[in-house]
Amino acid sequence: MIGMLLLLCCSLVVLCFLSVQAYENLALHQLVWQSSTWLSDTGAQRAVDGRYTGRCAESFNNPTAEWRVDLTGVKNIHHVFIQHATGIWWNWDFLGFSVFISNTTNKEDGTLCFRDTYHTYHTRATITNPINITCLCHGRYVIYYNNRTHPPYPVGYSRYTRIGLCEVEVYGCRSLGKYGENCSLECPQNCQNGYCDIVEGTCLACKPGFKGPQCIGKSPLYIKI
Known part of the structure; x- marks a missing residue:
């Protein structure tokens, strides 16, 4: 998937x-x-x-x-x-x-x-x-x-x-988890498998429990009531 x-x-x-x-x-x-x-x-x-x-x-x-x-x-x-x-x-x-x-x-x-x-x-x-x-x-x-x-x-x-x-x-x-013209920038830490857009640095998918382009916000399913 x-x-x-x-x-x-x-x-x-x-x-x-x-x-x-x-x-x-x-x-x-x-x-x-x-x-x-x-x-x-x-x-x-x-x-x-x-x-x-x-x-x-x-x-x-x-x-x-x-x-x-x-x-x-x-x-x-x-x-x-x-x-x-x-x-x-x-x-x-x-x-x-x-x-x-x-x-x-x-x-x-x-x-x-x-x-x-x-x-x-x-x-x-x-x-x-x-x-x-x-x-x-x-x-x-x-x-x-x-x-x-x-x-x-x-x-x-x-x-x-x-x-x-x-x-x-x-x-x-060459290294996964990198982006930017010189591959010198780190993808956001909560990107699934560390993969992000090579130009913008936005996550392609988030680790469970996170959401948003940078995978920073908590998913509603993981917010404690």
């Missing part, structure tokens, strides 16, 4: 400029996985090696494409930075991609943080690369996903999709 509450806290803002560096990159050199690999030197780890150019994480043309990074534990996430591979042939391959934040390796257990749609965001003429996706969530796995399983597709979409990730950076606080 707590995991569900944490994952439901996500909010979304898309920013089209280079990554803000105030938070720590939690994904750098962490364990990664992808659904298929094109060449031996285009494995999933290429997307977390700290390099924006050169070899990228790449997969075959498939009906679905999935990549994920393990942050080694539940982290307080602020935003995800994605640098796709560039070139005309890549543009239509990653149209329609999604980003999920999950406490398991299954995206269905998590929360949809972002979905690129033809009608509300990208076409081949309006692609933003790189892209920053603000996603205020707690989670262990950041999952990149795309599919071509429900034709017909919008104009400009490829028939198949594939992974073409040169770098994925996940910015947030």
Whole structure:
């Protein structure tokens, strides 16, 4: 239940400029996985090696494409930075991609943080690369996903999709119970499991007996008569 509450806290803002560096990159050199690999030197780890150019994480043309990074534990996430591979042939391959934040390796257990749609965001003429996706969530796995399983597709979409990730950076606080731009502030002591909003510091849920954004006031059930 707590995991569900944490994952439901996500909010979304898309920013089209280079990554803000105030938070720590939690994904750098962490364990990664992808659904298929094109060449031996285009494995999933290429997307977390700290390099924006050169070899990228790449997969075959498939009906679905999935990549994920393990942050080694539940982290307080602020935003995800994605640098796709560039070139005309890549543009239509990653149209329609999604980003999920999950406490398991299954995206269905998590929360949809972002979905690129033809009608509300990208076409081949309006692609933003790189892209920053603000996603205020707690989670262990950041999952990149795309599919071509429900034709017909919008104009400009490829028939198949594939992974073409040169770098994925996940910015947030490494230590739970922290918030603020430099992760230097303590979450209120009565936040359940110490989890609070990474920007505002408000509790996502309160320990039993407390209520309010800062979990300071006593719940009526715990007030003695």
